[in-house]
Amino acid sequence: MxxxxxxxxxxxxxxxxxxxxxxxxxxxxxxxxxxxxxxxxxxxxxxxxxxxxxxxxxxxxxxxxxxxxxxxxxxxxxxxxxxxxxxxxxxxxxxxxxxxxxxxxxxxxxxxxxxxxxxxxxxxxxxxxxxxxxxxxxxRRRWRYSFSLAVAPDTNVNAATDARELRIFGLPFELSDEARRTSGVSLSTMASAERTVPLRGSTRLAIGGWGSFTDNEREAFDDGALGVRAGPQFWVASVRMDVQAVANRRWFGGEGLSTTAGVQTEMQWGWGRSQRHAMLAVQHLDYDVGRSRDAWIYSAAWDRTRFLSATRFWRLTLAANRADADEDAESFWLGRLSTGVYQTLPAGLAIWVEPSVERRAYDAPSVFGDKARRDTELALSARLLKRDWRWRGFSPYVGAEKSRNASNLDINDFTRLRVEFGATRTF
Missing domain, CATH: 1.25.40.10 (Tetratricopeptide repeat domain)
Known part of the structure; x- marks a missing residue:
């Protein structure tokens, strides 16, 4: 050297x-x-x-x-x-x-x-x-962590409809302000940390936690969650497998909303230009108030990242979820497809662009309608990162996401534009 x-x-x-x-x-x-x-x-x-x-x-x-x-x-x-x-x-x-x-x-x-x-x-x-x-x-047996902070103007912080009234069995009902589209500015933080400890041979114990909090102008839309996970991690050649017990607690509007607990299995493999990741999970969702939305959630996801050159990579993600709730009207299937591209640019910049489509279909109509809900959400997100501006590993970014949720029920039909100004340790 x-x-x-x-x-x-x-x-x-x-x-x-x-x-x-x-x-x-x-x-x-x-x-x-x-x-x-x-x-x-x-x-x-x-x-x-x-x-x-x-x-x-x-x-x-x-x-x-x-x-x-x-x-x-x-x-x-x-x-x-x-x-x-x-x-x-x-x-x-x-x-x-x-x-x-x-x-x-x-x-x-x-x-x-x-x-x-x-x-x-x-x-x-x-x-x-x-x-x-x-x-x-x-x-590595060291701690791994990530953290991001963002200020986000949002045209629809509560993902709600523009409609002023809703018809139930032919009768008009005026929607409250909380049930209609509300714009505002939010402060969002996300953090995670994980530690692995050797057990025996190629087996380790992985322990981690995460948290996300969004402070909106209107307290009624404040959203927060904390989660923990722990379990054995196995290595077979270049394949890593984690089997973990997971649990999280969510708050909304300053009050407790729900608790989730279950088991999650993840696999990651590939050291070359391609890397793959798969996940299977079974969890039980328990709401603080009422039992109709309590459900078993079955989840599966797979993604593939391919590095095309020294300045570009792309990622394909497929995900599916099944919510089997106590009531058929709260049970649904959900599928999501997204593909993103990362590209470095001159002047120390890099950009990530990701279009996605999500389809949600409920099993039965709710008590207030005669049609089972069917949603299709199209979204396009982009993030511009200033890579050469760094402070303790953090770089500033500006991001935006435009989404359109088309639903067969007017109350679930909405559009949304969210802009972020923040700093992150990841791309």
């Missing part, structure tokens, strides 16, 4: 049309200091180079190398990302960026960049190294 960094300085010096003996001497002194592992001296000598030379990719690479040795991780990340902004296909820079994230304990960002590196079709020896790093990340 040290000799390669020195060669980078030497190559940059030789490429300068105005190179002179003094500049070449500085390059030699930098290389000599690095050979002695005197990183501070090497940095001081490097700073003597002209500004136009300091701005070249080769010298920036050496600067990032020295920043890592001097413990200035954020500076190194910034330098690597600047180089990749100019050319996202720089495989060695991508790998060094991923290694730096790994050193900093940001496993999510490290994994993301390792997978982008694999999409650059590296030599076999490099591929083996990257796949080994990915497995190391997956098997």
């Amino acid at each position: 040290i000799s390669a960094a020195f060669l980078g300085v030497a190559a940059a010096v030789q490429a300068l049309p105005s190179s002179d003996g003094a500049i070449e001497a500085v390059g030699a002194e930098v290389g000599a200091a690095m050979a002695r592992r005197n990183w501070r001296e090497a940095q001081a000598k490097l700073n003597l180079l002209p500004l136009n030379l300091l701005a070249t990719p080769d010298v920036q690479f050496v600067q990032a190398f020295l920043a890592r040795r001097l413990g200035r991780t954020d500076e190194a990340i910034d330098l690597y990302q600047r180089m990749l902004d100019s050319d996202g296909a720089l495989l060695r820079v991508r790998l060094e960026l991923a290694d730096t994230f790994l050193e900093a304990g940001d496993d999510r960002a490290a994994e993301h960049n390792y997978r982008l590196a694999l999409a650059s079709t590296p030599p076999p020896i490099v591929r083996e190294r990257v796949e080994a790093r990915l497995k190391t990340i997956a098997e």
